[in-house]
Amino acid sequence: MQHEGFKMGRIFGITIRVAWSWLVIFALVTFNLVFAFGNMHPDWSTLLRWTVAVVTALLFFASVLVHELAHSLVAKAQGIPIHNITLFIFGGVAHIQEEPKSPGAEFVMALLGPVTSIVLGSALLFFTLLVSGGLRLMQQPEAVLAQFGPLTTTTAWLGSINIILGIFNLIPGFPLDGGRMLRSILWAITGNLRRATWWASFAGRAIAWLMIMSGIAMAFGAQIPIFGQGLADGLWLAFIGWFLHNAAVSSYQRVLIEDVLEGVTVGQMMQAQPPTVPPDVTIADLVNDYLMRYDTNAFPVVEDDILQGIICLHDVRSVAETERQRLTVRDVMTPRAQIDVIEEDSEASQALQKLAHREVRQLPVVDSDRLIGLLRRQDMMRWLQLKSDVTMDNL
C-alpha cells in the first residue's frame, strides 16, 4: 500500500498521502462545481466560476483531511500510533497499525470523525445564513442563492457537503465509521473482536447490496426516497455501493488474516529442505530431472548450501528448445542480488507483505546466505484457509 499515490506533507507527525484516484474525484468535483456555479450565477465570468470551483474543491479536500485528523488524534491520545493518512475516493483512510485497545476506545475514535464533519458543516451553514439573512433564504431560496457572492457560495456548498460526508460515514457498515461503531458495540456485547468484525462487515455488505439494487432500480426509472430517480444518480449510488462492498470484504479479510497470523513465524509455514538445483545443470536436464519430477514450479539454486538464485518454470519457457542443451541454470536464473529473502524467525505477516509487495510466488528462507527453506504463497494461502475455516465454524 506504500506506493499508492504521492506524499503531500506531515501534520502532527502523521504523513499525509493522496491516492491517484483522488485526483479523478478532484477533477470531477471541480467540473461539477463549475457547472453548478454557472447555473446559480449566470452573471459570473468563466474565470470567476473556475477560480471559485477550484478553491471550493481544495477546501473540500481540506475538510476530508480534518475528518481523518479527528480520528487520528483520538487514536494518538489513546496511545495507538498513526503513521500516515491516505486520501482517496469518498474520503480517507487513517492507517491505524494496531487493533483498537477496547470497544469504548474504538467507539469514540470512530464517532469523532463524523461528528467533526457535521459540526464543521453546521458552522459553515450557520455562517452562510448569518451573512446572507437567513429568513429570506427560507422564503425565496432561488432569489437569495443567486445573490450569493463567491464566499457565501463556497461556504453554503462546503457546509452541505460536510454534513453529507458526516452522515454518509455514519452508515453502520464496516469499514465506514458507523460500521466501526457497530463493531465496537458488538465487541462489547460478545467480547470477541473477530466475530464483531464479521457481523459489522456483513452489515456493510448488506447495505452495499441495497445501494447497488436501489441504484439499478433508479437507473430504470424507479423513485427511491431521499435518493430520487434517474440514470446518473442511480449509477452513482450503485457505484458507491460497489465500492462499499469491496471495502467491506477486503477489510474483513485483512482483519482475519492479521488475526490468524499473529504470533506465527515463517519457520512454522515454510517448506523445510525444499528441492534445490545446482547452478551447472543444463536447462534440458532441469526440465527432465527436476521440473517433471517435483510438484513445484520454482527451485532455489544452491551451491555448497549457499543460495545463488532462483529459477522457475517461467524462466525455462523463455529459453528456445535448441538452446536448452547449451544453457545452464546459472545463465537463466534470477540471481541472488535480485531476489528478496526472509529469515526463519520473521513474522509470517511480514512475509505475506513481502510476497504481495514484490508480486512473487515464493521467498527463500535463509540463515545468513545458507538456504534453509522455501516459503511459497500457495502454502501460506492453504494455511490461512485451514485456520480461518476452523474459526469460521466457531463463529
Ligand SMILES: [Zn+2]
Ligand atoms: Zn471517518
